[in-house]
Amino acid sequence: MTEKIIPTRTTRAVIDLSACRHNLQQAKLAAPDSRLIAVIKANAYGHGMLNIAHALNETDMFAVARVEEAVMLRESGIKKPILLLEGFTSEAELILVSRYDLDCVVHHESQIQILEKSNSKTSNEIKINAWLKIDTGMHRLGFVIEEVESTYKRLSLLNKFKQPLQIMTHLANADDKNDQTTLNQIDIFNQKIETIKKINSDPNTIEFSIANSAGILGWPLSHSNWNRPGILLYGVSPFINELADEHNLKPVMTLKSQIISIKKLNKGEPVGYAGEYICEKNMRIGIVAIGYGDGYPRHAKTGTPVLINNKRSQLLGRVSMDMICVDLTDLNDTKIYDSVTLWGKGLPVEEVAAHAGTIAYDLLCGVTKRVEFIYTEK
Ligand SMILES: *Cc1c(COP(=O)(O)O)cnc(C)c1O
Numbered sequence: 001m002t003e004k005i006i007p008t009r010t011t012r013a014v015i016d017l018s019a020c021r022h023n024l025q026q027a028k029l030a031a032p033d034s035r036l037i038a039v040i041k042a043n044a045y046g047h048g049m050l051n052i053a054h055a056l057n058e059t060d061m062f063a064v065a066r067v068e069e070a071v072m073l074r075e076s077g078i079k080k081p082i083l084l085l086e087g088f089t090s091e092a093e094l095i096l097v098s099r100y101d102l103d104c105v106v107h108h109e110s111q112i113q114i115l116e117k118s119n120s121k122t123s124n125e126i127k128i129n130a131w132l133k134i135d136t137g138m139h140r141l142g143f144v145i146e147e148v149e150s151t152y153k154r155l156s157l158l159n160k161f162k163q164p165l166q167i168m169t170h171l172a173n174a175d176d177k178n179d180q181t182t183l184n185q186i187d188i189f190n191q192k193i194e195t196i197k198k199i200n201s202d203p204n205t206i207e208f209s210i211a212n213s214a215g216i217l218g219w220p221l222s223h224s225n226w227n228r229p230g231i232l233l234y235g236v237s238p239f240i241n242e243l244a245d246e247h248n249l250k251p252v253m254t255l256k257s258q259i260i261s262i263k264k265l266n267k268g269e270p271v272g273y274a275g276e277y278i279c280e281k282n283m284r285i286g287i288v289a290i291g292y293g294d295g296y297p298r299h300a301k302t303g304t305p306v307l308i309n310n311k312r313s314q315l316l317g318r319v320s321m322d323m324i325c326v327d328l329t330d331l332n333d334t335k336i337y338d339s340v341t342l343w344g345k346g347l348p349v350e351e352v353a354a355h356a357g358t359i360a361y362d363l364l365c366g367v368t369k370r371v372e373f374i375y376t377e378k
Contacts, residue, residue: 009372010289011257014344015047017055018378019235019250024058026248027229030216034223037083037209039230040073041065046295046364047234047253050076051375056233061103063228067093074100083131086141087111094118098126105168106155107133107141115160130155131166131209134192136185138172148192153199164205167193171222174214175240186210186221213238217247236349236360243348253364254344255296255371258337259308261287262328270317271325277302277317284328285316288340293321295367296342297356300324304355307341308334315355 027036038059044052053062053073063083064070070082083103088094091114097104106112118126132152135142143151155165169189173181189210197203207225213232215222218239231237235251237244244251263285271277271285286308292298296319304315306326316325328334343349349360356363 009370010260011294011370012255012372012374013047013367014254014256014374014376015051016250016252016254016345016376016378017051018376020047020052020055020233020252021058023233023235023249023252024056024229027213027216027227027232028058031211031220031223031227034211034216034227035060035225037061037063037226037228038233039063039085039212039228040233041069041085041230042365045231045234045361046367048373048375049073051373052233053078061226067096067102070102071096071100074102081129088114090114091118094126094128097128103129103131105131105133105141107143112151112154112158115155115158119158119160127160127162129163129166130161131168134167134169134189136169136188136192137181138170138185140170140172142169145188145192149195149199152196156200164200164202164207166207166209166226167196168209168226171210171212171215171219174212174219174222175238177218177239182215182219183221186219231361234364236364243350245348251344251349253349253367255290255342255367256344257288257290257294257340257342259286259326259328259334259340260289260323260336262334262336263287272317273320274318277325281329284331284334286326286328286334286338286340288324288326289322290324290340290342291320291322293368294371295363296324297352297358297363297366299358300352300356304352305347307347309338310341310346312347 036059038056040049040052041064043049061081063085065085081103087105088097133142134148135144171182173179209226210224211222211227213229216227235244235249265279265283267279267281269279290296298319306313313327316327343352353360353363
């Protein structure tokens, strides 16, 4: 009998679920009076939506961007409320929203028309929970300030909602603690809330939501009934120029691979495609089995940090689809098949992102299916 051999893949993303729970707790500690909407859109920022959702028992609600994501959560047994950050885009989606009992952001006139249309068909008993989105300066989704009151009144007339309409907005610049735009947005929001409360017969039933991760950790005035942590759950700082451990956050994803070749090169010899890096001296080079085909950023430059046996080294030359080259010159004891960490524990993804001219969100979301995901509980 031959035994079936299942190889473990060289390139892995190790996902620490206990770190994710720890990070959720930090959001709670920073704003103890607010309830939490854990944002797990885009496959939980690349970490695996279902695994993350099932690990976050302590959240009060989840949020995703698309109806398909929410349906997947419901079908996997998630019973908590789920907020659709972009709402629905058609009557067919509205039917799913109702069937799967989803909370919905209403941010555009066309959605009200869809609701009104479905209202006229009495056979279709559609009832949802809705969150009216106000554009306080981000200028992406949401009703402009001048339309909020009339929109609120118009929605209130529809007999479509299981609960009172809730109100939300999104912060555009909260990642920069010196940018006053955030206070401005909060101000505009609070003023609108006052007018809405005046036209509501039962104003205390309305609930509000403003804060994303940066709001939660850096802008106490943005805390309200519901906060919406995203990136902080994954152990990444939401602020420019600040690292996660300054906020007691723990990295959730550690991306790892192995050295699959080692070679000695002489001063003046090129490394990789287009010879973008030329050896400055006689060097020892390691070839690591990870590339942009795995989601390692192709724009990472020479000098991007990597960890080899927990010691720092650097990327040399261009990132290929399946491989990168790293400097082993000063790491004499490194051997073939030694482990390499591309980001995560011991090497903040924020740092790697800066070297690649992007943000941590982008790198985390970009890890591809070729990478093996391993979930750990500690
Ligand atoms: C993605 C998103 C969040 C979470 O933002 P983070 O910066 O990751 O905390 C919150 N609210 C809305 C509307 C979003 O789209």
